Amino acid sequence: MSLSLSAETPDVSADAVDGVWLECIECGETYAPFEDIRYTCDECDGLLEVRYAEPATFSEFEGEGVWRYSAALPLDEGVSIQEGATPLYEVPRLEADVGVEALRIKHEGMNPTGSFKDRGMTVGVAVARELGVDRLACASTGNTSAALAAYGSRGGAEVLVLLPAGKVAAGKVGQAALHDARILEVDGNFDACLDIVRDLADRGEVYLLNSLNPFRLEGQKTIGLEILEAFQADYGTWPDRIVLPVGNAGNTSALYKAFRELVQAGELEPEEVPKLTGVQAEGAAPMVEAIENGADEVRRWEEVETIATAIRIGNPVNAPKALPGIRETGGTAVSVTDEEITDAQRELAAEGVGVEPASAASVAGLRKLREEGVVSADEQVVCLTTGHLLKDPDAAANAGNEPEPVPASTDGVLASLASERSSDQ
Numbered sequence: 001m002s003l004s005l006s007a008e009t010p011d012v013s014a015d016a017v018d019g020v021w022l023e024c025i026e027c028g029e030t031y032a033p034f035e036d037i038r039y040t041c042d043e044c045d046g047l048l049e050v051r052y053a054e055p056a057t058f059s060e061f062e063g064e065g066v067w068r069y070s071a072a073l074p075l076d077e078g079v080s081i082q083e084g085a086t087p088l089y090e091v092p093r094l095e096a097d098v099g100v101e102a103l104r105i106k107h108e109g110m111n112p113t114g115s116f117k118d119r120g121m122t123v124g125v126a127v128a129r130e131l132g133v134d135r136l137a138c139a140s141t142g143n144t145s146a147a148l149a150a151y152g153s154r155g156g157a158e159v160l161v162l163l164p165a166g167k168v169a170a171g172k173v174g175q176a177a178l179h180d181a182r183i184l185e186v187d188g189n190f191d192a193c194l195d196i197v198r199d200l201a202d203r204g205e206v207y208l209l210n211s212l213n214p215f216r217l218e219g220q221k222t223i224g225l226e227i228l229e230a231f232q233a234d235y236g237t238w239p240d241r242i243v244l245p246v247g248n249a250g251n252t253s254a255l256y257k258a259f260r261e262l263v264q265a266g267e268l269e270p271e272e273v274p275k276l277t278g279v280q281a282e283g284a285a286p287m288v289e290a291i292e293n294g295a296d297e298v299r300r301w302e303e304v305e306t307i308a309t310a311i312r313i314g315n316p317v318n319a320p321k322a323l324p325g326i327r328e329t330g331g332t333a334v335s336v337t338d339e340e341i342t343d344a345q346r347e348l349a350a351e352g353v354g355v356e357p358a359s360a361a362s363v364a365g366l367r368k369l370r371e372e373g374v375v376s377a378d379e380q381v382v383c384l385t386t387g388h389l390l391k392d393p394d395a396a397a398n399a400g401n402e403p404e405p406v407p408a409s410t411d412g413v414l415a416s417l418a419s420e421r422s423s424d425q
């Protein structure tokens, strides 16, 4: 298997520039990194990966945020709005309630535009600049469009975003609008939007910044690097497991790549790599289906539905990178209902951690796997929460308390407080 966890460093390609090249994960064809624009392999259409002659070690990291990890990235600096360096929260009540030895929440909602997509865009938009392109585009369930709009604007590029009409949370559309993206609402789902934007990119109309773009995943690797460094500082060990929501499986692929490179660099033993555990919503769970069936390929789901709109995806494009990541680390994948997602969203909120529904899927999945005995009581776990509560204000309002109308007087307010709460969760 080409994407196995092995200490062997890759053979340096003749196409390498400063020790960096692109390589097809299927056929091994290699390409110079910033010469031509391509997203997949010319020979076999396989996914491409950025490869390094010398994978970075922890001692090379300095500074804060995504660019702390420039030794592990294809460029030394990006188009930056101070992304990364997100908190790894303690959640003691949730930890006790779920019943694991340690539970931490890596809250990616604390990035500049409120999701982890910023980590990919700070790299991806800089690469676009390197390539000399100035019209950037993505298909999006919302957060990618918000991040691309912000980073594209900052980098001085034109931004087009294709969104599934009526299926994007309000906060995300507002961000894309104010950061001056041209918003194209497609009468179709996310997967249809991605098909179209891939076509536009193939015709040279736009530069594609979906997670099919291998440079975006380089930025997202830094989630894994931050988790390891912070966990080691607090516990003196690596976490046993990382649980994350899965849409296009870009993050799953990126975390796995971060860990593979640390194994190559001699920083981690293969058996020390955290078990990557993916969570999907029941109504959009093609990756879970593939893991359960031991399949090498993911079947595209044409119809998908879930309250967690950020992972409402039926055709996860990074599955060929993510499936080996889940399997080689001894992880698994699980699906959860919308109700379980909303419950987990409330549980996180009770600890002061406000997340959008897709993010809460990680905690819902952990709870389920713990109940099923797949996760044991002595495990140290990190759940990734991918986006901020304010991204989806409607979901938050629906999951939370109803406002209570009261008279405009202290006595009136006291009278209302003395009576039963008119509604509760």
Ligand SMILES: *Cc1c(COP(=O)(O)O)cnc(C)c1O
Pocket (backbone or CB within 6 Å): 115, 116, 117, 143, 144, 211, 245, 246, 247, 248, 249, 250, 251, 252, 310, 311, 356, 358, 359, 386, 387
């Ligand atoms: C993009 C996104 C996801 C899905 O991430 P993938 O890398 O596509 O699997 C999950 N949650 C939120 C909030 C997102 O914005």
Ligand SMILES: [Zn+2]
Pocket (backbone or CB within 6 Å): 024, 025, 026, 027, 028, 029, 041, 042, 043, 044, 045, 046
């Ligand atoms: Zn190939």
